[in-house]
Amino acid sequence: MAQPSAGPTPHPHLAARAKGRRSDRFLAGLSSATRVVFVSHVQPDPDSLGSMWGLAHLTREKLRKPTLLTQDGGIFRAENRAMVELLGLDLIQVEAVKRQPGDAVVMVDSQPGTGRHSVNGPVTAVIDHHVTPGNLSGVHFSDVQPEVGATCTIVADYLFEQRVHIPRPLATALLYGIETELSGFPREGAAEDDDAVGRLYPLADKDLLAQIRHAPLPRSHFDVLSQALRTAAVYGKLVFAWVDPLGQPEQAAEVVDFLIRYEDVDWAVCGGVIGSKVVLSARAARANAGAGEMLAQAVGHLGNAGGHERRAGGCVVLPDCSPATLTAVRGELTRRIVSVFGEGRTSVPLVGGSGRTLGMAE
Numbered sequence: 001m002a003q004p005s006a007g008p009t010p011h012p013h014l015a016a017r018a019k020g021r022r023s024d025r026f027l028a029g030l031s032s033a034t035r036v037v038f039v040s041h042v043q044p045d046p047d048s049l050g051s052m053w054g055l056a057h058l059t060r061e062k063l064r065k066p067t068l069l070t071q072d073g074g075i076f077r078a079e080n081r082a083m084v085e086l087l088g089l090d091l092i093q094v095e096a097v098k099r100q101p102g103d104a105v106v107m108v109d110s111q112p113g114t115g116r117h118s119v120n121g122p123v124t125a126v127i128d129h130h131v132t133p134g135n136l137s138g139v140h141f142s143d144v145q146p147e148v149g150a151t152c153t154i155v156a157d158y159l160f161e162q163r164v165h166i167p168r169p170l171a172t173a174l175l176y177g178i179e180t181e182l183s184g185f186p187r188e189g190a191a192e193d194d195d196a197v198g199r200l201y202p203l204a205d206k207d208l209l210a211q212i213r214h215a216p217l218p219r220s221h222f223d224v225l226s227q228a229l230r231t232a233a234v235y236g237k238l239v240f241a242w243v244d245p246l247g248q249p250e251q252a253a254e255v256v257d258f259l260i261r262y263e264d265v266d267w268a269v270c271g272g273v274i275g276s277k278v279v280l281s282a283r284a285a286r287a288n289a290g291a292g293e294m295l296a297q298a299v300g301h302l303g304n305a306g307g308h309e310r311r312a313g314g315c316v317v318l319p320d321c322s323p324a325t326l327t328a329v330r331g332e333l334t335r336r337i338v339s340v341f342g343e344g345r346t347s348v349p350l351v352g353g354s355g356r357t358l359g360m361a362e
């Protein structure tokens, strides 16, 4: 299918590896599919949403095949909901998709076998940037680049490489996906991310972007921050907070983004209870901190965890919701997190109060 010649030109560093370009191999791997279904991790974030949308657009433009964008679990963060609504993303709950014989499944921003998604069955292609390894056996095409800050960067490269016109809402989504992954300090970004930002920015709707960034926040956002401040305990270079209940699962991440700014710590970890789960989030104040591996080590057999060098998330499913179980799990998680990230067993409250020794008070 002929493409408009007015499309963007490939970046020089992409043109240099024109032989066997990844975007060509990605598209070739889908040539026999009758439909392409895009999946991502649970509670898809802007990077997942932008990546699915970008690859679906590429697939439709270059292969003229029908596509489906799915949503695994809920989208909770106010900014992410605003992104979906304002940019008009068309998502179907992943469990409502009836698999057809000619379907190809493309997973973005995650890898099979990481416990971060509810999709089962064969996956044709994986495009991701997480350090946490998955099971790629049986996957025909994989492009995993942990050094790149966002999956949206990889997807934007494919679109530029294939000279596909990027509509304004999609450019806005890709830009926001990259921006959210590169937020915080130290940046977990690469030259490829900055290239993509520079090329997407002129194409994006800056007013909508501002509206998404400053989406109105629910009251629970402030309630959770208030609780986190009251429970935040400092163990050496770790500040650890516990919130029960969270208003929505992604608030644990909002807490650690807030607490990691404390000048005397290198780590912020938050555990939050929502329904029958404990959601965990971790942030490092330093580069190359191995946050994903460390949180996975701390959580161990209790659940699963993973992520990037500076940012990580995890989940522990509670065997039941009794107060005794919750107390035991909280105690065990606290001990494990303090032993991996903290120093000593004695904590000092971040605000007010006096020091405590682990196990004395839960």
Ligand SMILES: [Mn+2]
Binding pocket: 047, 048, 109, 129, 149, 150, 151, 181
């Ligand atoms: Mn990502």
